[in-house]
Amino acid sequence: xxxxxxxxxxxxxxxxxxxxxxxxxxxxxxxxxxxxxxxxxxxxxxxxxxxxxxxxxxxxxxxxxxxxxxxxxxxxxxxxxxxxxxxxxxxxxxxxxxxxxxxxxxxxxxxxxxxxxxxxxxxxxxxxxxxxxxxxxxxxxxxxxxxxxxxxxxxxxxxxxxxxxxxxxxxxxxxxxxxxxxxxxxxxxxxxxxxxxxxxxxxxxxxxxxxxxxxxxxxxxxxxxxxxxxxxxxxxxxxxxxxxxxxxxxxxxxxxxxxxxxxxxxxxxxxxxxxxxxxxxxxxxxxxxxxxxxx
Amino acid sequence: xxxxxxxxxxxxxxxxxxxxxxxxxxxxxxxxxxxxxxxxxxxxxxxxxxxxxxxxxxxxxxxxxxxxxxxxxxxxxxxxxxxxxxxxxxxxxxxxxxxxxxxxxxxxxxxxxxxxxxxxxxxxxxxxxxxxxxxxxxxxxxxxxxxxxxxxxxxxxxxxxxxxxxxxxxxxxxxxxxxxxxxxxxxxxxxxxxxxxxxxxxxxxxxxxxxxxxxxxxxxxxxxxxxxxxxxxxxxxxxxxxxxxxxxxxxxxxxxxxxxxxxxxxxxxxxxxxxxxxxxxxxxxxxxxxxxxxxxxxxxxxxxxxxxxxxxxxxxxxxxxxxxxxxxxxxxxxxxxxxxxxxxxxxxxxxxxxxxxxxxxxxxxxxxxx
Numbered sequence: 020x021x022x023x024x025x026x027x028x029x030x031x032x033x034x035x036x037x038x039x040x041x042x043x044x045x046x047x048x049x050x051x052x053x054x055x056x057x058x059x060x061x062x063x064x065x066x067x068x069x070x071x072x073x074x075x076x077x078x079x080x081x082x083x084x085x086x087x088x089x090x091x092x093x094x095x096x097x098x099x100x101x102x103x104x105x106x107x108x109x110x111x112x113x114x115x116x117x118x119x120x121x122x123x124x125x126x127x128x129x130x131x132x133x134x135x136x137x138x139x140x141x142x143x144x145x146x147x148x149x150x151x152x153x154x155x156x157x158x159x160x161x162x163x164x165x166x167x168x169x170x171x172x173x174x175x176x177x178x179x180x181x182x183x184x185x186x187x188x189x190x191x192x193x194x195x196x197x198x199x200x201x202x203x204x205x206x207x208x209x210x211x212x213x214x215x216x217x218x219x220x221x222x223x224x225x226x227x228x229x230x231x232x233x234x235x236x237x238x239x240x241x242x243x244x245x246x247x248x249x250x251x252x253x254x255x256x257x258x259x260x261x262x263x264x265x266x267x268x269x270x271x272x273x274x275x276x277x278x279x280x281x282x283x284x285x286x287x288x289x290x291x292x293x294x295x296x297x298x299x300x301x302x303x304x305x306x307x308x309x310x311x312x313x314x
Numbered sequence: 315x316x317x318x319x320x321x322x323x324x325x326x327x328x329x330x331x332x333x334x335x336x337x338x339x340x341x342x343x344x345x346x347x348x349x350x351x352x353x354x355x356x357x358x359x360x361x362x363x364x365x366x367x368x369x370x371x372x373x374x375x376x377x378x379x380x381x382x383x384x385x386x387x388x389x390x391x392x393x394x395x396x397x398x399x400x401x402x403x404x405x406x407x408x409x410x411x412x413x414x415x416x417x418x419x420x421x422x423x424x425x426x427x428x429x430x431x432x433x434x435x436x437x438x439x440x441x442x443x444x445x446x447x448x449x450x451x452x453x454x455x456x457x458x459x460x461x462x463x464x465x466x467x468x469x470x471x472x473x474x475x476x477x478x479x480x481x482x483x484x485x486x487x488x489x490x491x492x493x494x495x496x497x498x499x500x501x502x503x504x505x506x507x508x509x510x511x512x513x514x515x516x517x518x519x520x521x522x523x524x525x526x527x528x529x530x531x532x533x534x535x536x537x538x539x540x541x542x543x544x545x546x547x548x549x550x551x552x553x554x555x556x557x558x559x560x561x562x563x564x565x566x567x568x569x570x571x572x573x574x575x576x577x578x579x580x581x582x583x584x585x586x587x588x589x590x591x592x593x594x595x596x597x598x599x600x601x602x603x604x605x606x607x608x609x610x611x612x613x614x615x616x617x618x619x620x621x622x623x624x625x626x627x628x629x630x631x632x633x634x635x636x637x638x639x640x641x642x643x644x645x646x647x648x649x650x651x652x653x654x655x656x657x658x659x660x661x662x663x664x665x666x667x668x669x670x671x672x673x674x675x676x677x678x679x680x681x682x683x684x
Contacts, residue, residue, distance in 0.1 A: 058511045062380065075525055078516030083509045085383060086518035088402050091376035094368060098338055098377030099509075101364040102384040105335050110511055128376065131369030 026204055027053050036079040038071040041226040041233030043197035043240065044144050045071050048115060050200040051142060052082060054207035059111040060085060060099060064092035064125060066117035067151045068144075090124040092116045093132035093141060100139045111140065111211055118145040118159030122180045133187035133216045140210045140217045143180065144197075146225035154228040161248075162299070163292040164284045166228075172288060176299055184218045185254065192218040193253035198240025202262065206253060222249045230283020239281070244268055246278040247304050248296075259310050269304050319491040321455045321484040325391065325417045325477065326351035328459035330361045331496050334415075335386035338366035338377035342396040343429045344481040345419040349391060363389075371396040375403030375414075382412040383517065385508030387463065390414065393481060394421035394435045401439065407474045408443025408533060410518060411507065413466030414474040417459060420448075420578065420624075421481040422654040430655020431480040433577060433625040437606075437633045443533045445475040445540055446606040448577040450563070452489035455479045457557055458604075461547050464500045468547075470539040472505070480578045482655065494555045537608050544605065561610035563602040566592065570599030572618035574667055575638060577603045580622055580652055586660035591667060598667050603634065614642055620670050622663070624652040631675060647671060651678035 031052035038045040044067050052059065061084045063069055069086055073079040087095040092114045100112040116125060121143035129141060148166045149155040155168040158178035165172050184192055190213040193206040203221065210217035224239035226232065231239055243249040244264055251262035261269070275297055279285040319327065326348050329337070337356075339349040355361035368374045371392050378388040392400065397418055407414050422432035436446060445465065449455045455477065462475040479485055509517070521529065544561070552558040565585045567573050574584050581602025591598040601612065619642065623632025630636060635648035647670040652658045656679060666676070 057514075060509055060511065070520060072516055072519050075516070075519055075521040078514075078519065080514070080516065082514045083511055084514075084516045084519065085380070085509065086516070087376060087379065088406055091372060091379075091403060091406075094338075094370075094373030094376035095380035097366060097368070097373070098336060098380030098382075098388070099384055100380075101338075101366055101377070102336050102381035102386045102388075105364045106384070106386060108384075127369060128373045131373055134369070135366065 026050070026201070029053065031057070031081045033079045033081055035073070036071045037073055039227055041236045042067070042071070043223040043225070043236045044068060044146065046200070046236070047144055047197040047203055047221045047223055050203040051113070051115070051207050054204045055111050055113060055211060057082060058109065059113060062087060062092050062096040062099065062112065062114045064116050064120040065089040066120050067146070068115055068117070070151050089120055091128055092120055092125055093129040096139045097132040097135065097137045100137050104138060112138070114139065114141045116141070116143055117150060118143060118147060119149045119157045122158035122178045130187065133184065133189060137216050138214055140207070140219065142219045142221060144221045144223040146223045146228055147177070148228050150225055150228050162295055163288045165286070166284070172292060181220055187216070188257065189216045189218055191253070191255055194220045194222070194249070194251055196222040196240040196244055196249055196251060197224065198237045198244070199251065199264070202251060209253070228284070231281050235281065242273070242278040245273045246275050247272040247300055248275065248278055250304065250307055252307065258314060259307065261307060261311055269308060275300065315493045317491050317493065318488050319452055320347065320486055320488055321452050321479045322347035322419070322486065323351055324452045324456035324491050325459050325479070326355065327491070327493060328456045329389050330355045331493070332387065332460065332463050332500060333361065334363050334389040336366065336378065336381035336388045337363045337390065338368050338374045338381065338388070339390045340368050340371045340374045340392070340396060342371070342393045344421060344485045345391050345393040345396070345417070347485070348417055371400040372403055375400040375407060378414045379403060379407050379410060379412055382414050382505070383410065383509050385503065385505040387467070387503050388414050389416070391417040391419070393419040394423060397435045397439060398423065404439055404442045404444060404474070409529065411472045412474060413472055413503070413505070415459070415462045415466055415477070416474065417477045417479065419481045419485045420478050428654040429481065431483050431579070431624065432653050432655070433478070436476060436478045437625045439476065440607055443473055443537070444607065445473055445537070446478060447475065447604055448478040448606060449604070450484070450579050450582045450602060452484070452487070452491050453557070454559070455484065456491055456493065457551065457559065460496065460500070461551055464547050465540065465543055467503045468543045469504065469506065471536055471543050473533065473536055473540065478578065483579045497554070499550070499554060541608050559604065561605045562612065563604060565600040567599035567601055569597055570617055571597045572620060572667055572670065573599045573601050573614055574620040574622060574663060575601045575603060575634065576622040577606070577634065578624065580624060580658060580663070583658065583660045584663050587663035587667065590660065590664045596668070609637060609641070612638065612641060614638070618670060618672060619644070619646040620649060620667050621646045622649045622651050622666065626650055626653070645673040647673070648675040649678060650675065
């Protein structure tokens with residue numbers, strides 16, 4: 020899948036969503052659903068997507084959406100998937116949850132569902148904070164980022180949810196970014212071809228939360244990848260493949276400052292914290308490179 | 315078929331006969347035997363359910379919700395802290411109008427850790443939109459579980475039903491159990507709002523102040539409609555299988571001057587107390603409340619009312635006593651007894667009735683019964 024032309028024209032995220040201008044969550048979802056097709060149920064815990072779908076009696080999504088409490092998405096999907104499979108239905112069950120619902124409050128239910136081999140796809144779209152409540156810190160917020168609950172900048176590092184998922188040994192897991200929709204499309208299709216629990220972690224830049232102009236969302240995601248802050252890869256039965264864009268970035272990254280500078284959330288970040296970010300980034304890249312080398 | 319079973323086994327036996335498509339449960343004392351028995355039935359193929367061994371009660375109810383909304387039958391069981399842990403999701407189940415059936419083995423709440431019978435767990439769920447029935451024998455645990463599915467799934471109800479049985483004093487005691495041939499007693503489940511990708515819809519999304527109250531009223535309307543569904547179901551059960559049930563089980567209440575109201579196994583002890591008092595010439599009766607939600611219209615006019623609460627609402631009083639006071643517009647003698655499995659004998663109950671002081675509250679074991 021290398022050209023936009025091969026992506027279906029059908030739209031499942033309809034016009035007039037309640038998304039903020041420049042929202043990359045709904046951009047990513049558009050391609051997730053194009054890849055999944057109409058025989059799909061989306062399970063959505065409390066997150067931006069609960070708002071984006073619109074207000075009852077309207078819905079902006081042209082597939083069934085089951086909204087569920089914040090910490091319960093994976094468990095709800097677990098029941099749904101079992102019910103569909105027990106009655107011979109192949110319907111895709113996809114959790115579409117934010118970083119709060121995944122890294123924080125929903126982690127127990129998610130871990131349980133992965134451990135039980137639930138046949139579903141769990142997608143975490145990560146805007147690195149509690150977005151729909153107005154940007155409070157989450158386990159996904161990077162060190163140094165200002166949120167409304169870390170007004171002086173977060174002092175703790177971003178939780179490595181991918182390592183936690185990898186420890187559950189799912190047949191397929193991947194990272195993606197809303198700025199690379201064809202990559203999302205391909206990875207969702209691939210994830211849905213597996214039986215069992217699969218996971219995709221999508222970086223979703225957020226204009227009001229990260230404090231950059233709305234038209235810069237795609238650019239911001241690309242800077243994240245080019246700086247190595249976000250690495251695009253997939254792991255199939257444990258075997259790691261790093262995307263060419265990220266391989267290039269791992270060898271020749273753009274300076275991290277080019278990614279940080281346009282974002283208001285990093286305004287006034289001190290050199291020591293930038294160093295910490297760089298150290299974490301280098302550690303992550305070294306680990307991934309070593310993993311790929313070993314194979 | 316006649317056999318001997320515990321209250322827990324009786325519930326599992328009923329579940330086996332009803333064959334829910336999905337069972338999602340987490341073990342907790344004293345409910346454990348129910349999930350173990352169900353897992354056993356699933357492994358032998360006697361129960362063709364998908365058994366989801368979830369990692370918590372919150373997830374048990376969430377999984378039942380996710381399964382139920384596809385239009386299939388679900389069951390779970392819990393107790394005490396497990397029930398409280400799933401509290402967010404019990405609200406969701408009722409709000410989402412899902413006919414999930416759950417057995418709750420009534421147990422006290424910690425601290426300190428206490429695994430014995432008390433009703434405070436289920437009573438903290440009384441405002442969630444679940445129908446609640448309390449049983450007193452092994453046979454009734456079985457019968458009520460069967461009826462719970464038919465009542466919950468009735469299209470005039472479509473609300474979840476909780477079958478409550480006392481921890482240990484019913485869950486773990488052996489009594490005779492007469493199982494039935496179900497036949498078509500429980501019709502196939504039809505969920506009108508089941509998820510169907512061919513007809514995409516949003517479920518449980520943002521609902522504004524101009525709409526939300528309509529959904530709440532709809533729950534109450536169905537709760538009211540459930541009264542006749544319960545009556546019809548219990549009547550049909552009696553016709554088919556010969557065992558009669560109602561909103562209450564009344565024992566010598568008609569000519570009684572004083573009636574003791576209770577729930578669960580204490581209601582059976584109360585009947586023995588009534589026999590003792592009648593021999594003494596005291597015209598006493600016992601009313602065992604079976605359905606707490608919907609709360610029935612009790613006929614207690616002109617009688618002294620003694621209420622035994624195996625629960626408490628701190629800063630106010632016994633929960634059952636408060637409900638009865640409000641409904642009957644009269645004061646009662648409120649007895650708080652049996653908390654955390656505190657032993658209450660029929661002699662004790664006879665004493666509550668003999669020494670009643672209308673309008674007062676009496677904590678058994680704390681206050682002097684004079």
